[in-house]
Amino acid sequence: MIKNINSEHKRTSQLDKGLDTLDTAPEVLRSLATFTCVCGMIGNGLVVWLLSCRGQRTPFCTYVLHLAIADFLFLLCTAVTLYLETPVLAYEVMERVRSFAYTASLSLLTAISTQRCLSVLFPIWYKYHRPQYLSAVVCALLWALSLLMSVVAALFCSELWLGVESQCLTVDSVFSFLVMGIFTPVMVLSSVTLFVRVRRSSRQWGRRPTRLYVVVLASVVVFLLCALPVGISWFFLYWLDLPQEQKTLFRYVACLSSALSSSANPVIYFVVGSQGRRSLREPLGAVLRRALREEPEGEGRETPSTGTSDLGA
Template identity: 65%
Template sequence: ICSGISWNAEPALSGSRGRALREVYLAASALAMFACVCGAAGNSVVVWLLSAGPRRTPFCVYMLNLAAADLLFLLCMASELSLETPALADRFAKAYEAVRRVKYFAYTTSLSLLTAISAQRCLAVLFPVWYKSRRPRHLSAAVSALLWALFLLMNLLASVFCSKFWQHSESQCFTVDMVLSTLIVGVFTPVMAVSGLTLYVRVRRSALLRRRKPRRLLLVILASVLVFLVCSLPLGLYWFVLYWLPLPPEAELLCICLARLSSAVGSSANPVIYFLVGSQRTKRLAEPLQAVLGRALQEEPELEGRETPSTGTNSGL
């Protein structure tokens, strides 16, 4: 990630197996570009609707920032794929490098925001009374701003230490990558996985004991966490772990193609999740998007096991 060396597919595309690998590379790039275009459109709609909404819940603020980070990532991914064409690769080398670094920033910010979302919702589920009475009013906005600033600073430092103009920067690049990989693999991913598992257990327990539909916001967070772990995490593992391993060019090509395609799908999935969870089967495609999104992200206080649900609440939110 931080070495400043542009990834080049040419070594893997030469030789006897070059034709088959080239077809795989072109097909994966085309699919990734299609996912980026669709995902950018979906996340743009989410950003617009949440920005124009009259009232934002704490988790709407998180989802607004997450959609903005995913939108930035998808735009950078699409630009990177476009700049890899032979006609543009040499002419816009500096622009290609800048796009790659902004993409790293958007990826790490999106990961940290999703971790904060799942962890905070887990606290709200486990300790509803404490969460409702002790949570600072502007916690979600403050955490989001802090994460944007933190990872902007970290990626700027990574760019400085790993610049190709920095002499003897190989060890510094490796150190920076190890710090970021520790955050991704050792902190964010376990916290996200544990929070997601806790929410899943809570959803199952609520469904079995109370025979109520799980709240839509919990389903949104669970689906987002699962999609990220399955689709977007491989790209981070490639950047921060596999990049430093001596892989054959063919294996490196297949890894990056798979990681790019899956990450593009992962960053494009949240708007689809909001629509599927928030829409009603009988009115699907007939409701305003604002109403569907508001229903998917509506936040309600979690009920303790000793409490009985209100008979007036039957929407399953």
């Protein structure tokens, strides 16, 4: 009898510990996600301020400026939705804006890797025949596409608008195809091509690749590891019949992972652009410009007759 009571007491204690863990884990994850969002907003805000203060921007500075704006907006909405559940209208609006910012960030990063790949594969066209306002036009089109996707999702999938489930499934399927069938393959293909071409050229000419090349590849890798799984999970989590506790826990994990991705880019810029202890005495704008510089360092002192443009990655 005493053994049975003791064993029952142990089982009850273990169950209570398990429940305490389930109650504690979401709070810890939410706190970590909030802290990451705040740090990321500071970093992306600094990038926006530094690039906005400059008079003339390179094409990639234009892309990075818009990417930082999208990441800042995404982090802001993520931080708000972590603590906002009611009223329903406010939560719904923040979620739609968050989805809009996520789509814009994904498409802008795809455009960055694609244009950098084109600049390496077709250096003459990129230097002399590329339209002057190509970057600005592409950014405007990608923002418009992201906004259109978010508006369509709000109309067909919002509970406030009484969206039909079959129509919402169709919309989600189309968006999943855009993410997994277009944006992600183009990003991966252009990044792999860029990596192979620059590595081959650097071995041939014995020159180091530019910092911008490292920035692009690092940003793509971080996005694929942290933010892409979140985008995929949004589709499956909505349609899977899971307990509410598991959905809440997964939601906080997804918020933390995506916040890390959006917060990592400013860190990548300043780490890649730094020059050790010298950078501690340099303005942050100079470090950022060095990281986003398109030409190889020392190009003016040493310019081979052929193949140099291949290293402008």
